[in-house]
Amino acid sequence: xxxxxxxxxxxxxxxxxxxxxxxxxxxxxxxxxxxxxxxxxxxxxxxxxxxxxxxxxxxxxxxxxxxxxxxxxxxxxxxxxxxxxxxxxxxxxxxxxxxxxxxxxxxxxxxxxxxxxxxxxxxxxxxxxxxxxxxxxxxxxxxxxxxxxxxxxxxxxxxxxxxxxxxxxxxxxxxxxxxxxxxxxxxxxxxxxxxxxxxxxxxxxxxxxxxxxxxxxxxxxxxxxxxxxxxxxxxxxxxxxxxxxxxxxxxxxxxxxxxxxxxxxxxxxxxxxxxxxxxxxxxx
Amino acid sequence: xxxxxxxxxxxxxxxxxxxxxxxxxxxxxxxxxxxxxxxxxxxxxxxxxxxxxxxxxxxxxxxxxxxxxxxxxxxxxxxxxxxxxxxxxxxxxxxxxxxxxxxxxxxxxxxxxxxxxxxxxxxxxxxxxxxxxxxxxxxxxxxxxxxxxxxxxxxxxxxxxxxxxxxxxxxxxxxxxxxxxxxxxxxxxxxxxxxxxxxxxxxxxxxxxxxxxxxxxxxxxxxxxxxxxxxxxxxxxxxxxxxxxxxxxxxxxxxxxxxxxxxxxxxxxxxxx
Numbered sequence: 001x002x003x004x005x006x007x008x009x010x011x012x013x014x015x016x017x018x019x020x021x022x023x024x025x026x027x028x029x030x031x032x033x034x035x036x037x038x039x040x041x042x043x044x045x046x047x048x049x050x051x052x053x054x055x056x057x058x059x060x061x062x063x064x065x066x067x068x069x070x071x072x073x074x075x076x077x078x079x080x081x082x083x084x085x086x087x088x089x090x091x092x093x094x095x096x097x098x099x100x101x102x103x104x105x106x107x108x109x110x111x112x113x114x115x116x117x118x119x120x121x122x123x124x125x126x127x128x129x130x131x132x133x134x135x136x137x138x139x140x141x142x143x144x145x146x147x148x149x150x151x152x153x154x155x156x157x158x159x160x161x162x163x164x165x166x167x168x169x170x171x172x173x174x175x176x177x178x179x180x181x182x183x184x185x186x187x188x189x190x191x192x193x194x195x196x197x198x199x200x201x202x203x204x205x206x207x208x209x210x211x212x213x214x215x216x217x218x219x220x221x222x223x224x225x226x227x228x229x230x231x232x233x234x235x236x237x238x239x240x241x242x243x244x245x246x247x248x249x250x251x252x253x254x255x256x257x258x259x260x261x262x263x264x265x266x267x268x269x270x271x272x273x274x275x276x277x278x279x280x281x282x283x284x
Numbered sequence: 285x286x287x288x289x290x291x292x293x294x295x296x297x298x299x300x301x302x303x304x305x306x307x308x309x310x311x312x313x314x315x316x317x318x319x320x321x322x323x324x325x326x327x328x329x330x331x332x333x334x335x336x337x338x339x340x341x342x343x344x345x346x347x348x349x350x351x352x353x354x355x356x357x358x359x360x361x362x363x364x365x366x367x368x369x370x371x372x373x374x375x376x377x378x379x380x381x382x383x384x385x386x387x388x389x390x391x392x393x394x395x396x397x398x399x400x401x402x403x404x405x406x407x408x409x410x411x412x413x414x415x416x417x418x419x420x421x422x423x424x425x426x427x428x429x430x431x432x433x434x435x436x437x438x439x440x441x442x443x444x445x446x447x448x449x450x451x452x453x454x455x456x457x458x459x460x461x462x463x464x465x466x467x468x469x470x471x472x473x474x475x476x477x478x479x480x481x482x483x484x485x486x487x488x489x490x491x492x493x494x495x496x497x498x499x500x501x502x503x504x505x506x507x508x509x510x511x512x513x514x515x516x517x518x519x520x521x522x523x524x525x526x527x528x529x530x531x532x533x534x535x536x537x538x539x540x541x542x543x544x545x546x547x548x549x550x551x552x553x554x555x556x557x
Contacts, residue, residue: 171414172391
């Protein structure tokens with residue numbers, strides 16, 4: 001009897017240590033970045049062009065670049081991902097081929113992002129002649145997020161009870177009617193949440209945009225989707241490792257990191273908020 | 285053999301059921317077999333159902349009664365790897381005919397599921413759902429139809445002041461009657477009930493049973509039930525299934541008093557099951 005209790009006590013201690021360790025790591029990272037980055041954050045830092053070989057001024061073009069690339073990513077990834085998920089979960093026959101397709105998609109989400117970057121160069125930059133541009137980078141990131149979007153959307157569809165589909169079919173709905181009116185409304189919150197989480201990861205990626213459109217330094221804003229651009233993660237990479245006066249620009253690197261993290265936290269927060277809001281609608 | 289038995293039924297208590305002579309069946313099942321992958325779930329079923337009667341389907345768990353019920357509106361089509369043999373005629377048309385539109389079939393053959401499955405919409409929208417997806421846009425027609433269906437499902441009085449509340453705010457018994465109303469709204473001729481009262485308390489069950497008696501005036505009803513007393517109470521004819529075979533099909537009274545098959549008697553008297 002005593003042994004069992006001791007075992008439980010020790011078990012819980014170990015689990016608490018695990019959680020504590022993870023939280024500690026997160027807090028240290030956040031604390032470090034906030035402490036060193038907060039000092040440089042100002043209205044000018046957020047809205048001005050870099051100056052003097054990027055040792056002064058702001059990061060405005062990087063924020064704008066990241067924003068537009070993420071929009072392109074979303075435009076490719078959301079409709080295509082949701083469409084694939086609906087097909088796979090609702091229409092595809094359950095068999096070997098479907099399983100194979102699904103397995104391939106899961107595996108794609110494990111492909112390193114630099115490989116997507118290389119693929120983006122070949123497909124979008126060279127073959128489709130889109131050049132190094134916002135479009136190429138956004139499409140590359142879109143491809144990269146597709147597996148996440150599809151998987152998250154499929155999970156959301158699986159969570160809709162089969163009885164909603166059966167109930168609709170039983171009163172004479174066609175399959176598409178049943179899906180449109182009685183499945184999608186309840187799956188979309190989950191789909192959106194998964195998709196936004198995928199987008200927030202894409203927004204922070206460096207490798208795929210490295211070859212496909214991100215530029216070291218452009219002293220003006222992109223004028224069209226076929227221009228090169230600056231992006232927050234790539235700017236951070238340069239400030240941290242490639243700049244000729246690394247010590248001098250270190251605060252700017254931390255400021256960039258802080259902006260990037262805040263941006264991504266905001267997207268994640270929005271994803272969670274959307275799920276919460278829409279779920280409430282569903283229950284009412 | 286089963287076929288013969290039905291043809292030669294001699295009866296009966298009130299003499300009003302001319303079962304033998306009446307060829308005008310609403311539904312006739314002919315040499316019907318059903319397979320999941322390679323497993324045969326239903327074996328060569330023959331059965332005929334008259335208009336405006338209630339047919340109870342009883343049998344031990346896994347005997348194929350729910351599968352059988354789901355054949356009448358081809359709900360089994362959603363399951364991969366299934367196969368049919370034989371025919372089921374409703375009003376003389378084979379429902380497995382290539383030219384038959386399964387969407388039309390399902391509108392004509394309503395179904396209420398074992399676990400009540402209201403949609404996460406308002407009470408009104410639940411009942412109106414079938415009308416709307418069938419292309420009806422006329423708001424006043426829909427409103428009249430919803431009211432009528434709720435009346436017919438004996439639910440109107442309880443919900444008339446809260447039509448726009450969530451269907452989930454209803455009790456279990458009310459939810460099941462709401463599902464019946466939803467099925468009735470599209471004016472089916474046949475109603476399939478899959479253990480509609482299995483999750484309900486005795487009072488709610490009594491209401492649903494009463495309702496079925498009322499509904500048979502307009503509809504032909506096939507009901508699967510686990511509860512033999514229920515079959516005895518509400519059905520005109522009873523079919524006893526075991527291991528995918530139709531063991532016996534006869535007037536309910538006869539099944540429960542003088543079954544022809546020993547195994548039916550054993551089941552009904554509770555010797556197994």
